[in-house]
Amino acid sequence: MTGGHSPGVRRRRLSAALKRLRGDSGMSAAEVAKRLGWSSATKVTRAERNEWKFPKRTDVEALLDLYEVEGEEREHLLSLTEEARGRSDWHQYADLFPGSLPDLEAEAVRIRSYESLLIPGLLQTPEYAAAVFEASQVVPADTIQRKVASRMARRAVLDSPNGPTFIAVIDEAALRRVVGSHIVMAEQLRFLAGMAAHYKVTVLVLPNEAGAHTAMDGAFALFDFPSPEPGIVSISTGVESLYVEDGEYVDRHTLIFDGVHNLALDPRKSLDLIVSIAAEHDKRA
Structure with missing residues (x-):
């Protein structure tokens, strides 16, 4: 799709x-x-x-x-x-994406994401995503599987020739937090390690040792579009996603992202830490 x-x-x-x-x-x-x-x-x-x-x-x-x-x-x-005047490929999921997230992902040339507590949606396994939706208690039980299916379908954008590059900075806390179970987490982190090898994906881990940083206020994503289109900042809450096009707002979040990007481990060290924490979950499963 x-x-x-x-x-x-x-x-x-x-x-x-x-x-x-x-x-x-x-x-x-x-x-x-x-x-x-x-x-x-x-x-x-x-x-x-x-x-x-x-x-x-x-x-x-x-x-x-x-x-x-x-x-x-x-x-x-x-x-x-x-x-x-056309209809989006995502019309069957329109009720799940009031902010047109899949459309933004499809049109972006680059997505930069910082996640403090979660694995980014584009990099989640079905089991992990289901556990997140179930824990939220705001997603009706009868729509959880549709939410999971839509999230998995969104990943196809990374395989599209015209799709965006994706840079994800993930806090170490998100890797250690037990979402679903230790088995779910071990599988999720192994999948994350595999996605880190994708030619359009860069996964960086912000280690606990980094201490306080520029993004302490929480997660966000930056969408960059072909020039001269303005960028967009996306901030998700428990009940909605906010999309802001204001140039000053985008610039401020770009500086915030640069801050955590500079503190994150390099791709090789990030991968090593992901694999190591996956093994820890395996031992506790």
Whole structure:
């Protein structure tokens, strides 16, 4: 389930482009609406905030005419409009991903993740993922298997030729925490060690000896997209995921990630520690 593109992310890109074009034109949303004969400025601002379901080609063409966009840029934005009207490969899991996480993963060129208590979702085994969902007590029992299946399917993005590279910095505490059972943990860590050999995956362990660090406030992920698309920071809570595109916010989290990245063990030492802790779980199983 890798897909050629994500309609959800195409809509986000189109909205960002239209907002930029209006800014370059110097017109207010009210002036744009008036000149196009639209009933209110709300139609303009909703499009720019990506609050539309299916962009209308005629509306986008009218905006591009007003902003005097021609040539390759016009063709590109009209192509985005058509692609944005499609349906995501993940529509059957739409109720599980209100924040369009799979679409963001599919469109990103790089994902950087810091996890303090968990193995990253893209690197989890089914048994580990099920234990996490069961322990949360906020996931209905009848949807746990769908959640697990969707999480496993997401991993296909790493095998896609156009998929992102993935850099995961994982706190040692996540490797030692017993999720499910020692058997589940041993299998999870062996799988993690195997994924560390994937050509698009880098797994780094932040050892306990690193002490206090820049990401003490918790886990997050950074999504980088093709230039000039802005990056996104994702922060998950027990009940929702927040996705923030603010440039300053992204820059601050980039510095935070760089901090833990610099303190983490190198890939070889990280792998050795993962294998060692897996053996400890085996002994206690």
